[in-house]
Amino acid sequence: MSQNHHGRKYSKQVTVAEFFKAGAKRLSMELVSGKAGMNRAIVEPSVNRPGLALTGFFRYFAHKRIQVLGHAEHAYLFSLDEGTRKHRLKSVFSRHVPCVVITRHRKLIDEIVSLGNELSIPVLHSPLITGRFVNLATLLMEDLQAPKITMQGTMVEILGAGILITGGAGIGKSETALTLIKRGASLISDDITAFRLDSSGDVIGTALDATRYHMELRGLGIIHVPSLFGVSSVQAQRKLDMIINLQSVGSVKIEPGVGQEEKVEVLGVSMPKVTIPVAPGRDIAGLIEVAALNHKLKRLGHDAAKELDERLIATTAGGAFRRE
Amino acid sequence: MSRSNSSRSGGSIVREITITDPTGFHCKPAAQIAKIALNYEGEITVEKDGSKVSAKSVMGLLGLLAVPEKSMRFRVMAEGPDAEGVISKIQDVVSGKYEEVK
Numbered sequence: 002m003s004q005n006h007h008g009r010k011y012s013k014q015v016t017v018a019e020f021f022k023a024g025a026k027r028l029s030m031e032l033v034s035g036k037a038g039m040n041r042a043i044v045e046p047s048v049n050r051p052g053l054a055l056t057g058f059f060r061y062f063a064h065k066r067i068q069v070l071g072h073a074e075h076a077y078l079f080s081l082d083e084g085t086r087k088h089r090l091k092s093v094f095s096r097h098v099p100c101v102v103i104t105r106h107r108k109l110i111d112e113i114v115s116l117g118n119e120l121s122i123p124v125l126h127s128p129l130i131t132g133r134f135v136n137l138a139t140l141l142m143e144d145l146q147a148p149k150i151t152m153q154g155t156m157v158e159i160l161g162a163g164i165l166i167t168g169g170a171g172i173g174k175s176e177t178a179l180t181l182i183k184r185g186a187s188l189i190s191d192d193i194t195a196f197r198l199d200s201s202g203d204v205i206g207t208a209l210d211a212t213r214y215h216m217e218l219r220g221l222g223i224i225h226v227p228s229l230f231g232v233s234s235v236q237a238q239r240k241l242d243m244i245i246n247l248q249s250v251g252s253v254k255i256e257p258g259v260g261q262e263e264k265v266e267v268l269g270v271s272m273p274k275v276t277i278p279v280a281p282g283r284d285i286a287g288l289i290e291v292a293a294l295n296h297k298l299k300r301l302g303h304d305a306a307k308e309l310d311e312r313l314i315a316t317t318a319g320g321a322f323r324r325e
Numbered sequence: 326m327s328r329s330n331s332s333r334s335g336g337s338i339v340r341e342i343t344i345t346d347p348t349g350f351h352c353k354p355a356a357q358i359a360k361i362a363l364n365y366e367g368e369i370t371v372e373k374d375g376s377k378v379s380a381k382s383v384m385g386l387l388g389l390l391a392v393p394e395k396s397m398r399f400r401v402m403a404e405g406p407d408a409e410g411v412i413s414k415i416q417d418v419v420s421g422k423y424e425e426v427k
Contacts, residue, residue: 150376151376151389170379170381192384192385193378193382209388217383
């Protein structure tokens with residue numbers, strides 16, 4: 002069946018090349034030397050300032066992280082005589098650090114450049130202030146290492162809820178999304194959505210780069226959504242709150258609903274999943290809007306099905322209908 | 326031009342296809358592949374870097390394959406009748422040799 006093409010979940014080790022490629026622009030990085038080591042893995046997705054290591058103290062040296070040499074490290078290195086400086090730098094480099102980053106506009110120390118080439122450890126340069134570089138690089142590494150998955154489905158944001166619409170080819174995912182967009186929802190991604198788990202445990206959905214903000218509609222072809230419906234009709238990314246699965250009426254038996262919610266796991270996070278039977282004449286977009294509203298209501302602590310049930314039980318047990 | 330290796334796994338066929346076309350992968354081949362997949366009785370899946378999409382989805386194909394890489398490899402899996410034939414058609418689309426039968 003083609004109902005759900007779930008991609009493989011992976012949380013892989015990031016190489017220096019991937020870090021460099023993803024951050025070249027954001028961190029204004031350029032490669033200075035040590036190109037041969039670009040495939041080194043950044044085992045710990047974090048940043049370290051090797052101040053203590055440069056003084057010769059290597060206990061608990063976080064050598065698996067990106068090593069950043071900022072203002073303070075440089076000032077210290079310049080306070081050393083040439084022989085000691087060379088020796089200390091070599092001790093740091095030879096502990097198999099993944100890469101070394103020099104921050105700020107400064108004249109590069111020759112020893113660092115040549116050690117990079119000699120030991121095949123990439124030396125990168127970024128003009129950013131060290132603190133800012135450390136913050137941005139940490140965020141970037143978290144992003145790169147986050148568990149990811151691609152799922153077949155169209156993602157929209159309706160009334161503050163991020164909803165993934167799934168279902169087989171031709172069931173009308175994009176057409177339904179289009180109706181929702183016309184009623185004020187915004188598109189995150191059409192037909193295929195990339196998800197990543199962020200550090201706070203939210204599943205964040207986004208489009209793949211090539212097709213961002215585009216939709217494919219059978220018969221019409223590809224449309225550019227913000228050109229037709231304005232910039233408020235799209236969003237770059239959104240937290241996933243719920244999955245709505247469209248099924249043709251004939252293909253599944255849908256149980257009469259009394260509110261038991263099905264759950265599915267996306268990147269290890271439990272998501273409510275609602276299956277809506279699709280048949281000619283049913284207002285699918287309207288049903289999805291109600292599902293989104295109902296989901297919000299539940300988050301506020303109201304569960305309509307549960308409340309009705311409680312009221313009915315109170316009625317049958319107490320013999321009288323309790324009036325508010 | 327493209328190279329490929331195919332192998333049998335279960336009742337389905339998997340083939341690795343390389344795109345070396347300098348213009349890369351774009352809308353026309355995506356639409357052609359989606360059309361082939363929609364008309365096929367079985368299932369065709371495309372996989373790259375651990376992400377899988379149904380070949381029926383133009384947006385999926387573009388999202389996965391329209392990336393700025395010079396030489397790109399991806400896997401096609403077909404499951405159903407004449408899987409070999411349908412994969413060859415997709416191979417032809419990628420190599421620019423596919424002629425649509427009207």
